Amino acid sequence: MDISAIQNSLGMWLCASAMVGIILVQAIMYLRVSKKEASALGITEEQQKNAMRSAAITAVGPAIALSVMLITLMTTMGAPTAWMRMNDVGSGRTELAIASMVSDMVTAAEGTAEWDLQNFSYAVWAQGIDVAGWLIGAMVTVILGGKLTKTLNEKFDAKWVKLLMAGCLVSLFSYLLLNTVYMKPSSYVAAAGFGAVSMFVMNKLFSKNKRMQELSLGISILVGAALTQIIF
Amino acid sequence: MFDKKCLRLGLISMGGAVAASFLPGLYLYFKFGIIPSATEMGAICSMLAASFLIGWIIQPITFYPAMGVGASCISWTTGNVADLRMPAISAGQKAAGVEAGTSESNVLSTMSAAISSFVVVAILTVFTFVGSGLLAVLPESVTAAFSYITPAIFGAIIMDYVMKNIKYNLPLVVAGVIFFLIFKQFGMSSVWINLFVVIAGMFVSRALFVIYKTRDASK
Numbered sequence: 001m002d003i004s005a006i007q008n009s010l011g012m013w014l015c016a017s018a019m020v021g022i023i024l025v026q027a028i029m030y031l032r033v034s035k036k037e038a039s040a041l042g043i044t045e046e047q048q049k050n051a052m053r054s055a056a057i058t059a060v061g062p063a064i065a066l067s068v069m070l071i072t073l074m075t076t077m078g079a080p081t082a083w084m085r086m087n088d089v090g091s092g093r094t095e096l097a098i099a100s101m102v103s104d105m106v107t108a109a110e111g112t113a114e115w116d117l118q119n120f121s122y123a124v125w126a127q128g129i130d131v132a133g134w135l136i137g138a139m140v141t142v143i144l145g146g147k148l149t150k151t152l153n154e155k156f157d158a159k160w161v162k163l164l165m166a167g168c169l170v171s172l173f174s175y176l177l178l179n180t181v182y183m184k185p186s187s188y189v190a191a192a193g194f195g196a197v198s199m200f201v202m203n204k205l206f207s208k209n210k211r212m213q214e215l216s217l218g219i220s221i222l223v224g225a226a227l228t229q230i231i232f
Numbered sequence: 233m234f235d236k237k238c239l240r241l242g243l244i245s246m247g248g249a250v251a252a253s254f255l256p257g258l259y260l261y262f263k264f265g266i267i268p269s270a271t272e273m274g275a276i277c278s279m280l281a282a283s284f285l286i287g288w289i290i291q292p293i294t295f296y297p298a299m300g301v302g303a304s305c306i307s308w309t310t311g312n313v314a315d316l317r318m319p320a321i322s323a324g325q326k327a328a329g330v331e332a333g334t335s336e337s338n339v340l341s342t343m344s345a346a347i348s349s350f351v352v353v354a355i356l357t358v359f360t361f362v363g364s365g366l367l368a369v370l371p372e373s374v375t376a377a378f379s380y381i382t383p384a385i386f387g388a389i390i391m392d393y394v395m396k397n398i399k400y401n402l403p404l405v406v407a408g409v410i411f412f413l414i415f416k417q418f419g420m421s422s423v424w425i426n427l428f429v430v431i432a433g434m435f436v437s438r439a440l441f442v443i444y445k446t447r448d449a450s451k
Contacts, residue, residue: 011263015255020353022252023310026245027349030302033241034342037234041336047328048343054327055320055344059351062316062385065378066352067359071367074360081256083360087353088249089311094284101279105272121266125257126276130284132250137288138308139246145296145304146235160441163400164434165333168297169322170393170401171433174408175426176314177386182416184383191380192387199388203395214327217319217388224384229377 003116007078016084023087054214061221069093081124089134090127098130099123187232195224234335235301238342242305249309287423294427302342310349315382320348322389400440407436 006012038048069092073082076099085095102122108114152161181189198220206212261267268276295313296304299321307317324344330336359366367375393401411432415425 006260006264011259012256015252015259018255019249019252020357022245022248023349024353026241026249026306026309027346027353029241029245030238030306030342030346033234033237034302034339034346037237037339038336038343041339043328043330043336043339047330048340051324051328051340051344052347055324055347056351058323059316059320059348060355061381062312062319063352063355064359065381066312066316067356067363068367068375068378070356070359071363074363079360083356084256086356087310088253089308091311098280102276105268105275117260117264117266121257121260121264122268122272122276124260125254125268125273126280128253128257129277130280131253133280133284133288134292134308134311135246135250135253138292138304139243140289141292141296142239142242142301142304145293146239146301149235160438162331162333163437163441165297166331166397167400167404167433167437168430169332170390170404171408171430171436172295172298172426173318173322173386173389173393174405174433175412175429176318177383177390178409178412179422179426180383180386182412187380188383192383195384195387196391199391200395203392210327214323217323217326217385217392220388221319221381221384224387225377225380228380228384229373 003113003120004078006117007120008080012078012080016080019084020087050210050214054217057215057218058221061218061225066092072096077120077123081127085127085131088131090131094130095127098126102126187228190232191224191228193224194227195220198223234339238300238302238305242301246305246309286421290423290427294430297430299345300338300341302338303345306342306345306349310352312352315385316352317345317348319385319389320344322392326392399444400437403440404433404436408433 035048039045066086070082070086073086073092073095076096077085086092099119102125103119105122106115106119108118152164177192181192199216202212202216202220206216257267291313292304292308295307295318298318299307303317303321307313310317321341321344324340324347325332325337328336328340330340390405394405408429411429412425415428420428
């Protein structure tokens with residue numbers, strides 16, 4: 001049997017659907033719980049709507065960028081596996097790397113159908129373990145993290161704990177920005193600069209316009225990326 | 233209470249995702265009888281652990297203070313934490329006008345992360361079925377611009393934070409740059425640099441808090 005027929009078989013689609021199904025159910029459940037809690041905390045319906053709309057718009061650009069990786073992964077792993085792994089925590093680049101890492105272990109004669117199948121099976125297992133690793137690491141973190149936050153809140157000035165949490169967000173993004181531009185071509189630095197400038201302009205010009213504030217990040221991303229592409 | 237609910241929900245759904253993650257491998261085994269042997273499985277595990285173990289442990293911890301329980305669970309099930317979930321969370325909090333680090337922001341992080349899941353599943357599903365055609369239609373100049381999305385996001389977010397609270401956030405960003413460069417000099421791997429930049433930031437924010445408090449008191 002041809003490997004791409006196996007990769008794109010109904011069985012593979014069903015397996016992939018199970019993962020995507022879990023992701024969707026998870027999102028629905030969290031949305032319900034957080035909407036209830038938001039109302040209890042006095043966050044207005046309007047604020048919630050604004051937040052959701054803004055989060056959705058902001059996610060569109062990066063999600064489209066993912067699709068390039070998706071197409072690449074589809075050509076090597078088949079559509080269902082690519083669809084599943086791009087939706088779950090396995091990142092495209094890592095999954096491709098893993099797939100090529102395991103090919104050294106394959107014992108079947110190279111170029112045969114057995115080789116293809118064995119290689120695919122090993123890659124799929126390795127990806128499964130990688131994804132499980134991320135999930136388990138995160139599960140341990142959230143179990144221990146809750147206790148840590150509780151201790152922090154009991155031991156320290158609440159005002160400071162709030163600043164600390166907010167500060168972590170800023171430090172995290174500082175790192176992420178630097179890691180994206182450090183030792184990269186100057187066009188990447190320019191993209192970050194254009195993104196920052198468009199955010200600055202949007203914040204200054206539309207400080208009173210709620211709708212534009214919601215869109216500001218989504219627009220800054222597009223303007224930043226587009227300007228960079230035009231100039232470089 | 234909310235965190236407790238999020239934790240329970242997270243453990244159940246992530247446990248399910250762990251199981252689902254092995255389905256394709258099991259399917260190939262039952263259908264074609266092909267599976268890595270125990271030794272090969274061990275070799276795969278150690279190979280993966282060597283490359284990713286530190287990330288599996290350190291990355292969720294690094295992002296946890298900024299995301300909280302609910303958003304952590306969603307984000308580590310669905311991935312693209314830094315370049316997609318974090319920006320969505322940050323945008324959601326901004327649009328609702330809540331302060332970061334509060335219970336309100338925690339709830340909105342969870343809500344924003346959940347919404348981003350729907351968006352990503354929808355877009356990836358469309359591209360899975362019509363993707364190759366769609367990408368082929370786009371001119372190359374457009375697809376090439378995709379790689380600039382990530383730096384543009386981070387540049388915009390940093391600017392937003394600095395404008396929102398220049399007193400705290402500007403020193404934090406500057407400190408982040410300094411620590412990043414110092415840690416790079418030591419040749420640390422990026423996972424560790426990420427964690428240490430966040431930890432160093434905690435000390436900086438403590439120092440800022442104390443400095444501004446004493447200054448206000450002396451006024």
